[in-house]
Amino acid sequence: MQRPKAQYRDDRQRLKPETGREGCRCKGVKKVRDGLELLPVAGESNLLLPGRRRFLQQVAGAAACVAAPAFGQSSDFWSLPRELWLYRPAGKGQPRDEQVRVVYWADGKLIPEGYMQLCYILRDVQAGLAVQFDLVALDIARGVYGWLRANGIDKPLIINSGYRSPQTNANEGGVRNSLHMRAQALDLRIEGVSTDALSRFGRYLAGGGVGYYPGKNFTHLDRGRVRHWVG
Numbered sequence: 001m002q003r004p005k006a007q008y009r010d011d012r013q014r015l016k017p018e019t020g021r022e023g024c025r026c027k028g029v030k031k032v033r034d035g036l037e038l039l040p041v042a043g044e045s046n047l048l049l050p051g052r053r054r055f056l057q058q059v060a061g062a063a064a065c066v067a068a069p070a071f072g073q074s075s076d077f078w079s080l081p082r083e084l085w086l087y088r089p090a091g092k093g094q095p096r097d098e099q100v101r102v103v104y105w106a107d108g109k110l111i112p113e114g115y116m117q118l119c120y121i122l123r124d125v126q127a128g129l130a131v132q133f134d135l136v137a138l139d140i141a142r143g144v145y146g147w148l149r150a151n152g153i154d155k156p157l158i159i160n161s162g163y164r165s166p167q168t169n170a171n172e173g174g175v176r177n178s179l180h181m182r183a184q185a186l187d188l189r190i191e192g193v194s195t196d197a198l199s200r201f202g203r204y205l206a207g208g209g210v211g212y213y214p215g216k217n218f219t220h221l222d223r224g225r226v227r228h229w230v231g
C-alpha cells in the first residue's frame with residue numbers, strides 16, 4: 001500500500017515529520033523535527049524560539065486558573081510532571097490513527113519536544129496546519145487525564161477537534177468566534193466514560209467553557225470564560 005503524503009498549504013507552519021522513530025514514545029504519530037517553526041496563533045505570545053530547543057518565554061503558573069482534582073495528593077497535582085495521552089482517530093485529512101503520550105511541562109518549564117508533539121496531534125488535520133497550542137487548554141485536558149489516572153482508568157483522551165483554521169471552522173459549522181481558531185479548545189471523549197460525567201468533571205475543574213454534546217458523543221473544553229452549555 002502506498003504511504004500517503006501529508007499536504008501542507010502554508011510553508012511557514014509546515015511540519016516536517018521524521019521518518020525514524022527513535023526516542024519517540026508514541027505510536028503512529030510522526031515525530032516533529034528539531035527546529036520546527038511552530039508558530040503561535042496571531043495575537044498570542046510565542047512560546048518557542050524557532051530553530052532552537054529552548055524555551056524563550058517563561059509562562060508563569062499556566063495552570064493557576066485550573067482547579068486541582070480533589071483526590072489523593074491533589075496539592076501536588078500541578079507540581080508533578082504534566083503528561084497527556086491523546087489519541088486521534090483517522091478521519092478527513094488524516095489517513096491513520098495517531099496517538100502521543102508525552103510530558104509537556106516539568107519542573108516549572110515547558111518541555112518543547114513533548115509540547116510540539118501535542119501541538120502536532122491537535123493540528124487542523126483538514127488544512128494540514130499546526131500551531132502552538134494554548135497551555136491552559138492543555139492543562140485542562142491534563143486535569144481530566146489526571147482524574148482518570150487517579151481513578152485507575154489509564155485511557156487516552158480521544159480528540160475530535162483541536163486547532164481549526166478559520167476555513168475549517170466554517171466548513172465544520174463552528175461558531176464565528178470559536179476558541180478552536182485560537183488553539184484554545186478541544187473536543188474529546190474517553191472510552192468508557194460518559195459524556196455526561198466528562199462534562200460534569202470539566203465544570204468542576206472550572207478552567208473555562210464546557211460544552212456538552214450528548215448526541216454527538218463528545219465534550220468541548222476551552223480556556224475561555226467559565227461557562228457551560230448543552231449542544
Ligand SMILES: [Zn+2]
Binds near residue numbers: 180187211220221
Ligand atoms: Zn469544540
